[in-house]
Amino acid sequence: MECRTLILGAGAAGLYAAARTGPDTLVLDHAKRPGEKIRISGGGRCNFTNTGTEAGNFLSANPHFAKSALARLTPWDFLAEVEAAGIAWHEKTLGQLFCDGSSRQIVEMLTGAAARAGAAIRMETGLGEVGHDGSRFTVETVRNGRAETIRARHLVVATGGKSIPRMGATGRGLEIARRFGLAVTETRPALVPFTFSGQPFAGLSGLSLPITARAAERGPAFPEAMLFTHRGLSGPALLQASNYWHEGEEIVLDLAGPGLGAALVAAKRQEGARALRTHLARHLPARLAEHLCEGIAGAGRPIADWPDAELATLADRLADWRLVPSGTEGYRTAEVMLGGVDTAGLSSKTMEAKAVPGLYFIGECVDVTGWLGGYNFQWAWASAAAAAAAI
Ligand code: FDA
Numbered sequence: 001m002e003c004r005t006l007i008l009g010a011g012a013a014g015l016y017a018a019a020r021t022g023p024d025t026l027v028l029d030h031a032k033r034p035g036e037k038i039r040i041s042g043g044g045r046c047n048f049t050n051t052g053t054e055a056g057n058f059l060s061a062n063p064h065f066a067k068s069a070l071a072r073l074t075p076w077d078f079l080a081e082v083e084a085a086g087i088a089w090h091e092k093t094l095g096q097l098f099c100d101g102s103s104r105q106i107v108e109m110l111t112g113a114a115a116r117a118g119a120a121i122r123m124e125t126g127l128g129e130v131g132h133d134g135s136r137f138t139v140e141t142v143r144n145g146r147a148e149t150i151r152a153r154h155l156v157v158a159t160g161g162k163s164i165p166r167m168g169a170t171g172r173g174l175e176i177a178r179r180f181g182l183a184v185t186e187t188r189p190a191l192v193p194f195t196f197s198g199q200p201f202a203g204l205s206g207l208s209l210p211i212t213a214r215a216a217e218r219g220p221a222f223p224e225a226m227l228f229t230h231r232g233l234s235g236p237a238l239l240q241a242s243n244y245w246h247e248g249e250e251i252v253l254d255l256a257g258p259g260l261g262a263a264l265v266a267a268k269r270q271e272g273a274r275a276l277r278t279h280l281a282r283h284l285p286a287r288l289a290e291h292l293c294e295g296i297a298g299a300g301r302p303i304a305d306w307p308d309a310e311l312a313t314l315a316d317r318l319a320d321w322r323l324v325p326s327g328t329e330g331y332r333t334a335e336v337m338l339g340g341v342d343t344a345g346l347s348s349k350t351m352e353a354k355a356v357p358g359l360y361f362i363g364e365c366v367d368v369t370g371w372l373g374g375y376n377f378q379w380a381w382a383s384a385a386a387a388a389a390a391i
Pocket residue numbers: 008009010011012013014028029030031034035036037038040041042043046047048049125126127158159160161163164167168169170171172334335336362363364365373374375376377378380
């Protein structure tokens with residue numbers, strides 16, 4: 001069989017591209033259903049974009065690469081499509097837009113638009129050898145035990161990243177890039193919970209609180225929620241910091257917020273007979289205060305016994321709590337993959353491989369990784385639109 005445009009991957013980027021490349025487009029995917037990651041995203045409500053999207057919200061070896069595509073398909077453009085599809089939405093926080101109802105509405109919007117544009121989607125199709133016969137790209141496929149070679153003028157690789165292999169995620173896009181001589185940057189699990197040997201926080205599992213987290217060596221600080229888990233630390237603030245963390249390095253948590261030192265000194269004046277641990281439990285969740293006090297000699301003594309300077313030092317320590325995770329939960333639970341097809345080999349305007357006319361890489365398989373908060377979908381839509389406009 002032959003078609004004009006062959007898209008590998010019926011996820012966010014592949015479906016969005018298909019609606020724009022239109023007739024004579026075929027989308028192939030080995031999963032049972034299209035858009036599975038969209039379906040499970042945002043706790044089932046899909047955080048489909050972020051109104052504050054800018055290139056600074058993404059990690060890439062080339063921090064400028066995403067600018068062109070993001071400028072040409074903005075969050076407002078995607079939102080207009082969501083509204084035109086009659087999907088009710090709300091802003092949760094920090095510019096993050098979610099469906100009011102279900103993320104399935106976004107999948108239906110995308111598959112509906114692809115069908116209306118005349119694109120066909122073939123699921124449960126295994127991908128074999130990918131090549132080029134001199135005039136067309138060729139992809140060996142197997143479906144229902146039947147082998148078929150599909151030839152196409154344009155090949156769009158939208159197979160995503162390696163996160164959550166049990167959902168069908170593979171590094172296939174990276175292999176295809178290498179097959180055509182493109183470089184691939186180092187890949188790592190990202191937006192991923194931290195683990196600690198000895199499970200020191202198991203007793204706090206389930207506890208959540210607002211903090212500020214950052215990777216000690218690089219990246220910004222993220223003032224969001226933290227969640228203690230049986231195996232370690234999670235929650236938005238920690239997932240964000242994980243994008244910037246490397247094995248063996250520290251993470252830094254500010255548990256105190258501004259003014260804890262002054263508040264403890266004021267508490268000492270007003271209720272000096274009460275123990276330090278009692279006062280700490282007024283500023284932090286009681287279970288956490290108890291956990292921290294196990295490491296503070298004299299926490300059970302009246303706060304009046306504590307010199308002001310030591311209270312200030314204690315507050316400073318809680319504002320700069322340094323931990324070395326033993327690792328992360330890995331691709332098993334990571335929301336995204338960091339790294340991917342090296343952008344040096346791609347046009348930032350069209351996502352086309354500079355050395356291989358007709359070959360495009362879009363979405364998460366490209367070395368552009370967003371923060372938590374709808375940025376990764378916005379990159380999927382924007383990179384797909386950029387490629388489709390060139391096809
Ligand atoms: P995507 O993973 O969507 O699609 C790739 C497709 O290729 C899949 O359908 C897969 O089956 C197919 N495929 C892979 N290998 C193949 C092979 N070898 N043969 C055939 N087909 C193959 N982002 C965000 O902005 N807001 C959010 O709310 C969330 N929430 C979220 C929750 C969870 C649990 C996860 C895991 C991830 C998120 N994300 C997110 C991230 C977001 O889901 C992700 O960045 C996009 O889906 C990437 O879109 P792509 O189209 O590039 O890949």
